[in-house]
Amino acid sequence: MSLLSFLKTHLVKGSPERLDLKYKTGHWDYLREIPELAHYSIIAGYFQFLKKGGSVLDIGCGEGLLQERIGRDNYSGYSGFDLAAEGITRAKAKEDDKTSFAVADMNTYTTSKTFDVIIFNEVIYYSNVLNTLIRYSAFLKPDGIFILSNFSNQNEKIGWEEIYRHFHCHDETTLFNKIGSGWVVKVLQNKK
Ligand SMILES: C[S@@+](CC[C@H](N)C(=O)[O-])C[C@H]1O[C@@H](n2cnc3c(N)ncnc32)[C@H](O)[C@@H]1O
Numbered sequence: 001m002s003l004l005s006f007l008k009t010h011l012v013k014g015s016p017e018r019l020d021l022k023y024k025t026g027h028w029d030y031l032r033e034i035p036e037l038a039h040y041s042i043i044a045g046y047f048q049f050l051k052k053g054g055s056v057l058d059i060g061c062g063e064g065l066l067q068e069r070i071g072r073d074n075y076s077g078y079s080g081f082d083l084a085a086e087g088i089t090r091a092k093a094k095e096d097d098k099t100s101f102a103v104a105d106m107n108t109y110t111t112s113k114t115f116d117v118i119i120f121n122e123v124i125y126y127s128n129v130l131n132t133l134i135r136y137s138a139f140l141k142p143d144g145i146f147i148l149s150n151f152s153n154q155n156e157k158i159g160w161e162e163i164y165r166h167f168h169c170h171d172e173t174t175l176f177n178k179i180g181s182g183w184v185v186k187v188l189q190n191k192k
Helices: 003-010 016-024 027-032 033-049 067-071 086-095 129-137 160-166
Strands: 055-059 077-082 101-105 115-121 142-150 167-176 181-188
Touching: 016 027, 016 086, 027 033, 033 067, 033 115, 033 142, 033 167, 033 181, 055 067, 055 129, 067 167, 077 086, 086 101, 086 167, 115 129, 129 142, 129 160, 160 167
Parallel strands: 055 077, 055 115, 077 101, 115 142
Antiparallel strands: 142 181, 167 181
8 A cells, every 4th residue: 555545544534634635745736727727717707796806715725726816906805724734835825915824624713804705615515514604604794705616516415405595596607627527606695
């Protein structure tokens, strides 16, 4: 057994050590490649159309790839956090007066700030989705929005019916790339 297989077998799924290893071994390097471009572009498009110039909380931001896709000129503030320290070490190279990154767990993270947009880009399925959305709705500004991107097979496992009892779905886009990988990107709001 290779060292990598050994570590994968012995590190608990979703643990900080295992997530960290995924960055150190280059497992998530594919996120930078063209087959992944569409879901980042749809998220950035929704942000520009609905909340251009607003503040962003990017949950499970990894190495800050979405911040690059949105572009620093388009937001007033960008806070990202991730459980994987290696991802955040890389993201920190992009920090400036309105952009910051930190190591934190989405299941325990808290803040006194509120945001125009809270983004879960390929991360919310590491948690109890409904409970997570309810908890994070306290960190949304009154007209703030959630943007969620989920790989299609993960999206199917999420109990949307129950979620729609609590949140309004403002819009959603289903997309497929050339090799048939699919994502669903949704914009949700607190029900008034
Ligand atoms: C598929 S990657 C997506 C990374 C990033 N959102 C992107 O699209 O570029 C999933 C990310 O979720 C992070 N993650 C998983 N569980 C987490 C948790 N409980 N709290 C914060 N981040 C978490 C992982 O470390 C990883 O960076």
